[in-house]
Amino acid sequence: MTLQAKLDAFKADFKAGKPPYNAPAEIHPVMERATAELIASAAAGKALKVGDKAPLFTLKDPDGNLVSSADLLAKGPLVLTFYRGVWCPYCNMELQALQAFLPTLQEVGANLVAISPQIAANSRKSVRTNGLEFPILSDTHNDVAQAFGLRFALPDYLVELYKNLRNDLPTFNDDPSWTLPMPARYVIGQDGVIRYAEVNPDYTQRPEPEAMLDALRG
Numbered sequence: 001m002t003l004q005a006k007l008d009a010f011k012a013d014f015k016a017g018k019p020p021y022n023a024p025a026e027i028h029p030v031m032e033r034a035t036a037e038l039i040a041s042a043a044a045g046k047a048l049k050v051g052d053k054a055p056l057f058t059l060k061d062p063d064g065n066l067v068s069s070a071d072l073l074a075k076g077p078l079v080l081t082f083y084r085g086v087w088c089p090y091c092n093m094e095l096q097a098l099q100a101f102l103p104t105l106q107e108v109g110a111n112l113v114a115i116s117p118q119i120a121a122n123s124r125k126s127v128r129t130n131g132l133e134f135p136i137l138s139d140t141h142n143d144v145a146q147a148f149g150l151r152f153a154l155p156d157y158l159v160e161l162y163k164n165l166r167n168d169l170p171t172f173n174d175d176p177s178w179t180l181p182m183p184a185r186y187v188i189g190q191d192g193v194i195r196y197a198e199v200n201p202d203y204t205q206r207p208e209p210e211a212m213l214d215a216l217r218g
Contacts, residue, residue, distance in 0.1 A: 145181035
């Protein structure tokens with residue numbers, strides 16, 4: 001089953017309120033409204049694209065070690081995936097798919113890192129829960145996401161919904177701003193130029209890992 005097929009199946013069960021989700025029906029139109037408004041804002045069109053120079057960054061991994069994009073690029077191409085957090089099932093399924101694809105990335109000499117605004121403890125939980133062999137780097141305040149053009153602020157009505165669902169992003173991220181990155185995946189060449197870019201304001205849609213192979217082999 002493809003990654004998107006798994007995401008679609010989860011979405012259908014979630015909207016149907018099937019156990020163990022049991023989500024109240026009234027939340028779905030609110031979430032769909034927020035996604036539609038983000039799409040209509042054309043924010044994704046302002047994100048970095050193929051051919052752009054990727055900004056350099058240094059972030060901490062879940063154990064507090066500094067990880068430099070320059071150091072990773074010195075070893076080979078770099079794959080970045082922007083990860084909303086451990087609370088997002090769609091993001092977790094994407095990480096699992098990337099983990100399954102990791103041997104292929106290693107065969108072409110690429111490194112893979114996820115970038116998330118969540119605190120280190122939540123990243124450690126993500127690594128354990130999803131069985132990851134690649135790091136989730138802490139992007140405090142979504143600063144790197146902003147450099148890539150991905151950061152956006154949740155509308156007030158979605159903030160209220162998240163609060164009612166006890167999805168407390170300020171606690172998850174140690175940041176009161178209620179901002180997130182749009183889900184995105186990039187391949188950056190050793191020259192620092194973006195070879196592949198997939199940005200989607202609809203968090204339920206994710207590209208297949210295989211979609212970046214041509215960029216990695218090119």
